[in-house]
Every structure is written in structure tokens, then in C-alpha cells.
Amino acid sequence: MNRLTQxxxxxxxxxxxxxASMTDLYLRYVKEGLRPFLIATGVLxxxxxxxxxxxxxxxxxxxxxxxxxxDHHGPGVGWLLILPVLGLLLVAPPALGSYAANQAGSVxxxxxxxxxxxxxxxxxxxxxxxxxxxxxxxDAGKSLEGRDLRLTGFITTAPDGSPMLARIVLSCCxxxxxxxxxxxxxxxxxxxxxxxxxxxxxxxxxxxxxDPVNNVDxxxxxxxxxxxxxxxxxxxx
Amino acid sequence: MTxxxxxxxxxxxxxxxxxxxxxxxALLVLLVVFRGPLSSLVSGPALQTWTTVFVSxxxxxxxxxVFGVALSAVIAVYVPRSFWARALPSHPALxxxxxxxxxxxxxxxxxxxxxxAGSLIRRGVTPAAALAFLLAAPAINPIVLTATVIAFPGxxxxxxxxxxASLAVAVLIGWLWLRLGKTEWIRLPHRPELxxxxxxxxxxxxxxxxxxxxxxxxxxxxxxxxTINVVVPESWLTGLAANELLSILxxxxxxxxxSICSEADAFVAASLSxxxxxxxxxxxxxxxxxxxxxxxxxxxxxxxxxxxxFAPATFVMAILVATVTGAVLL
Numbered sequence: 113m114n115r116l117t118q119x120x121x122x123x124x125x126x127x128x129x130x131x132a133s134m135t136d137l138y139l140r141y142v143k144e145g146l147r148p149f150l151i152a153t154g155v156l157x158x159x160x161x162x163x164x165x166x167x168x169x170x171x172x173x174x175x176x177x178x179x180x181x182x183d184h185h186g187p188g189v190g191w192l193l194i195l196p197v198l199g200l201l202l203v204a205p206p207a208l209g210s211y212a213a214n215q216a217g218s219v220x221x222x223x224x225x226x227x228x229x230x231x232x233x234x235x236x237x238x239x240x241x242x243x244x245x246x247x248x249x250x251d252a253g254k255s256l257e258g259r260d261l262r263l264t265g266f267i268t269t270a271p272d273g274s275p276m277l278a279r280i281v282l283s284c285c286x287x288x289x290x291x292x293x294x295x296x297x298x299x300x301x302x303x304x305x306x307x308x309x310x311x312x313x314x315x316x317x318x319x320x321x322x323d324p325v326n327n328v329d330x331x332x333x334x335x336x337x338x339x340x341x342x343x344x345x346x347x348x349x
Numbered sequence: 350m351t352x353x354x355x356x357x358x359x360x361x362x363x364x365x366x367x368x369x370x371x372x373x374x375a376l377l378v379l380l381v382v383f384r385g386p387l388s389s390l391v392s393g394p395a396l397q398t399w400t401t402v403f404v405s406x407x408x409x410x411x412x413x414x415v416f417g418v419a420l421s422a423v424i425a426v427y428v429p430r431s432f433w434a435r436a437l438p439s440h441p442a443l444x445x446x447x448x449x450x451x452x453x454x455x456x457x458x459x460x461x462x463x464x465x466a467g468s469l470i471r472r473g474v475t476p477a478a479a480l481a482f483l484l485a486a487p488a489i490n491p492i493v494l495t496a497t498v499i500a501f502p503g504x505x506x507x508x509x510x511x512x513x514a515s516l517a518v519a520v521l522i523g524w525l526w527l528r529l530g531k532t533e534w535i536r537l538p539h540r541p542e543l544x545x546x547x548x549x550x551x552x553x554x555x556x557x558x559x560x561x562x563x564x565x566x567x568x569x570x571x572x573x574x575x576t577i578n579v580v581v582p583e584s585w586l587t588g589l590a591a592n593e594l595l596s597i598l599x600x601x602x603x604x605x606x607x608s609i610c611s612e613a614d615a616f617v618a619a620s621l622s623x624x625x626x627x628x629x630x631x632x633x634x635x636x637x638x639x640x641x642x643x644x645x646x647x648x649x650x651x652x653x654x655x656x657x658x659f660a661p662a663t664f665v666m667a668i669l670v671a672t673v674t675g676a677v678l679l
Contacts, residue, residue, distance in 0.1 A: 117369040118557055125564070129411055141405030149412035156415055160560065163553040187538065189649060190561030192568035194376065199404040202384050203391055208401055211394035216583050220622045283496075284613030285409035287402050287578060290620050325584045326623055 113190060115171075119164035125193050126157025128200040136345055137200070140207040142285045144346065207347035210268035210306035213278045213291035217326025221246045221292070228255040236260035236313050241279045241292050242349050248316060248331035256316035263333065264344060267301065267308045268293065271324050275300055277312060277333070282348040292349065295321055298334035312338045395579055403575035406642075409610055410460045410567055417461025418563065421468035422555035426548055433474045441475045445523035448478035449516055452486030459487035459611055459637050460567060460646065464559045467537055467650040476535060481523035484663065487611040487637040488515035497633065500615035506678055507615075507630065514634045514674040518667045525662065536652030538562060566649035570642020574608035577641070581606070590623040597628045601668050604636035611637035627675030634671035639664045 113121070132138045133150035142150075199205065221242065228251045231237050239261050247255050265277040268291070277296055280289040297317050301310060312335050319332040380387070391400050437444040455462070466483035470476050487493065489512045497508040540558050589599040600621065609617055614636045618629040639660050648656040 113369040113561075115557075117373050118561055120370065120373060122557060122560060125560075129408065132408065138408060141401065141408045146409065146412065150408070153412045153415045156419065156556075157560065160553055160556045164557050167550060167553070187558070187562040187565060187649075189565030189569075192565040193561065194373075195568055195572075196404060196407040198380060199400055200408075202380060203388055203400055203404075205391065205397055205400035205404060208398060209394075211398050212401075215398075215579070217620065219620050283500075283616035284610050286405035287409070287574060287607070288609050288613040288617050290617070325582075326587060326620070328620075328622060 113188065115164060115168040118190065119161045119168060121190060121193055122157055122164060123161035124197045124201075126154045126161055128197045129157065130154030132200050137204060139346055139348075140205070140286070143282055143348075207343070208280045208286050208289045209266055210278065212280060212289060213266075213268040213293065215325075216290050218293045218323040218328045218330055219281050219290045220328055221249055230255060231259055236262040238262050240349055241265050241277065241294055242281060244333065245292060245294060245331045248333075249320065249329050253316040253318060260313060260315060260336070261333070262311060262313050263294070264309065264311050264341065265294070266343075267304050267306050267310060269306050270295075275302075275304065276330075277310070279349045280347070289348065293323060293330055295319065295330055295332040296335050297332050298336060299338075300335050301338050304340075309341050309343045310338050311341045399575050399579045402578045403571050406571040406574055406608070406610075407568065410571070410642075413461040413610075414464075414564060414567060415560065417464050418556055418559040420461070421464040421559060422552050424465065424468045424472060425555050426551045428472065430473050433469070433472055437474065437478060441477055441527055442524065444475055444478040445481045445527070446520045448474070449481040449485040449519040449523065452482055452484075452489055452519070453491070455486050455490060459640075459643050460563075462486040463643065463646045463650050464563050470535065471537060471540075476530065476532060477523040477526040480526055480659070481519045483519075484522055484638050485516055485519035488512075488519075488634070493611050493615075493637070496612055497615040500619040504626075507626065507633075510630050510674050510678040511615075511633050513678070514630065514667075514671045515637070517674070518634060518638065518663070518670045521670065522659075522663055522666055525666070534652070534655045534658060536654065538650065562649055563646055566646040567642055570608060570640075570645040573641040573645070574606070577606040577608075586621075587623055590625075593625060593628070596624045597631050597668065597672060600624055600628045600632040601635045601664070604632045605640050605664065607636070608640035608642045609636060626679045627672060630675040630679060631668055631671040634674075635664065635667045638667050 129150055132141075133147050133154060138147065138150060219242075228247050231239070237259055241263055244256070244261065244263055247253060263277060265279040267275050268278040270276050275296060277294040278291045280286075281292050282289050296312070297319055298314060304310065312333065314333045314335040317332040317334040321330050321332070322328065323330050391397055437447055452462075462483050465486075466479045469479040469482065494508045494512055497511050498505055501507040540555065546554060586599055586603065589595045604614070607617070614633060618632050621629060621632070644656055644660050647659065651659070
């Protein structure tokens, strides 16, 4: 790899990161808070690329011997940086879905304060799956009683074949993504393919079960109605 | 996608040389032309998850890598050699804990600290101290310890145990290196000679070289971690959790294989709830010090002879120290 090629590889890598962080693409892989750092990273990489290319052209026009020497061959392993560029620019894989949700056990819902604040206004009230599970499991649903609730997630299939409502929780990047899963009673969606995003309206259900993967409690919701929705801009919880 | 890397270009025929730039251009044209078939190739759920995890490990690590590389370039170009002689105690046995504690002030994950440690050794810092820094920095900085407190609500002793055990491992490995280590095991990669360049030019040359070098090895590590993430279902682990000794070993190996960023591993440890607290502490201490992407990067930056000794020694030391700390504190 001569110096000019190294510059081009850096430019591609930096460009791919910049493009992903300028659009919503990066939200499929990392948390929103990383965005400013990603932009700074992309800018720095592009700057390094531009300086490399500039020096390489300047060396070529002034005295050519400087750049053609054998000691300017960069590390061969640098070619591998083409792979993430390929992944980001050409393939752009989707956010984690039901396959990952079935591989890993449900997250342990943190037991918050013993007194959960009342739900916000709204009928039905929008709630995250994580918040619902926490209130259902640790507060015995006291703060959920008597309210219509609306939750958004994707469909994943439990080992016994019944559909579950799930969302992937990220703490850093998709490599540590863990699912939070909810069982569905009442009128759950039937024959909906896995990975379909749905919006569920329902009420609290006292039923629970165990996640077969890691033996953690899984809460249930009693579904009244549901409808298909587009994948939210922030696919992770 | 795990296929071997595109081989470095070789001159095809003596009279007409094909340079790397031509190879790159041809590769890119091919990739764009075959974009459709390529995307459908990764449409299976397992392969798709692999690609997502692979890309996300790299996107997450890129800022830390670039920050670490830029800092190491600053060390290489702008910080005079004499600074380190003044900043660190002259006796190597004292320089080790000082360098380990210096890790507290450098928030970042492990990808950044590898090039920084390499740069410190180049600038004449005793390898034992640089290695103590390498091990301590990703594990005991404030961001990581705060994340651990949040991940284990009501159990602040987990973060305390993590900090104590990680610092102890880093210092012990540093001292072990002073006793047994040989400098010739460390082979730093040839870097374009910086001394005869202007400062700005040397800075960018160091950045370019280190991003390509450490970044390339990061790609290998990310691919390995993504493979483990997809291939090993978590349910395999559940059977091991009943036996304390087995669960310690299982989580230590899992920490190596998963290669999760040190800022996130506490949340993963929290969700491995079927395991004992001590075995999860082992997971948290081993992970930032030995994992697939680190071994790959250390091989690249320090050489194979170094990595093949350093990684196993650190692995054993981390398990022992974390187990003892867990028995005492948790």
C-alpha cells in the first residue's frame, strides 16, 4: 500500500463514519450520545486523509525519490479497513431484531424506587416496554391498574411458538444489545412474521413467566388492539 | 465476510507494475457493481446479525481508536522524551503503580490505550510502567466505574471491587514484567521515521500509520467478537452457573470471547443474573484486559512473541485477583 492508497483508505473510512453519523444510520449500531464523537472522528480521519494525499502529491512533484522508496509501504493489515466501509456504505445492515432477541436472555429489569410515580396523562398512555416491565414486576402493576397503555416493539417468537413483544436495550453498541421481552395475552397478533414492528394497546396483566434462556421473570400485557407500524427512528430502548 | 483479507498487492509482472492504488480502485468498482448480490448474500438472519454486530463494534470503537491514536501521535511528536523521565519515578518498581494510577484520568476504552502504550514505550518509558497503564486505563477510569455503579443498583461495592482488583492486576503484571519480561519480546512495528520530518507532518504521518495499523487489527478482533456473539447462544451458559468454580471460568472465557467495550460490560454482567457476583466480577476484570480484539491489536502493536506471553499471564492473574477480591469484598 503506498502512501496515496493509504490516504484513500483513510478517506473512505472517515467518509463512511461521517455519512453514518450525518444520517440516522448510526442509530442502528450505537447510542445517540456518541454522535458528536463520531462526527469529530470522521472529520479527523478525513483531515488525516487529506494531509496524507496532499503530502504525497507534493512529494511526487518536488522530488519523486522521496515517495517511491520501499519504506513508504504502509501496514498491509490496513486493507481490512475496507470491510467496515463496505459494511457502512454498501450493506448497511439493519438494527438487531428477533434473531438476536432469541439468542439472549431478557434483561433484568432494575427494581426502581419502591414507589413508582403515577403514569403521565394520556389515554392510552405511551409507555416503554422497559418501564412497563419494571412497573409490572416490581410494583405488581399498582401504577398500571385501570389505564389503557400503548407500547411499541417488534414481534419475536418464544420457543413454544407464541408471539412476544420485544425491544433491544443498548448500553453502548449493538454488541451488548439485550432484549426486553413481554408476553401477550388477550388478543395477541396471530401469524405476524417475526421482526414486524407493531403498536399494542392493552391493559396490565398479572401473568408472568420465565425467559427460558436465562430464567428471568417476563411480564405480560393483555392486548386489546394492535396495528403494524414503521420501525421507529430509534430502534433501541 | 470472515474470508481472509484482500492480500497486499504484488507486482504482477516485472515490466508493468500494478500499484496498490489500482488494486483499490478495481476493488471498489467491483464492490459497487456487485452491490446487489452482495447485499442479498447477507440476508440470512444469522449473517445479518453478524454484520450488524461487526459494524457496530467498529463504529463504537472508532472514536476511542482515533482519540487514542491522536494522543499517541501527540506523545510521539510534541512531548519531549525528558518529560517522562521527570513525570515518572526513576525506580521502575515505583513507576509501575504511578503509571497504573495515571489510568484513572484517561477515560476511554481499551482500543485507545493500546496505541498510547506503544507510543509511551517508543518514547523511553519503561515497558513495565507502560503495560500497567495499558491494563489499568480502560478498567478504572471514572466513566467505567460510574457505569458499573449504575448497572448494579444498590451494590456500590461492585464498582469498588472492580477498581481495586483491576488496579491490583495491572500493578502485579507490571512488577511481573520487571522480574521476568524481556524487552526483545516487544517488537514495535516499523513506523516511518518521524525525526527528520516537520512537526505537523510527523503528527499526520503517525496518525495515518497508527489508524491503519491498529484499526486493521481492530477489524480482525471485531469480526471474531461478532462471530462469537452470533454462534454461541447464551443458553449454553445457564448449565454452568450452578458450580462456582465452573461459573468463574465460564465468565472469564466469555469476557475474552465477547470483547465488549469496557464502558458497556457492566450492563452485560448485570444481566448474567444466574451467575454469582464473584464470577461476574471476574468477567468485569478480565474483559478490559484480555479479549479477542485486544489480543489482535496487541499482536499488531507489540508483536506476536509479546502477545502470546502477555495475554495468558494477564488472564490468569486477572482471574486469581478478581476471585480473591470477590471473596473478600462481595
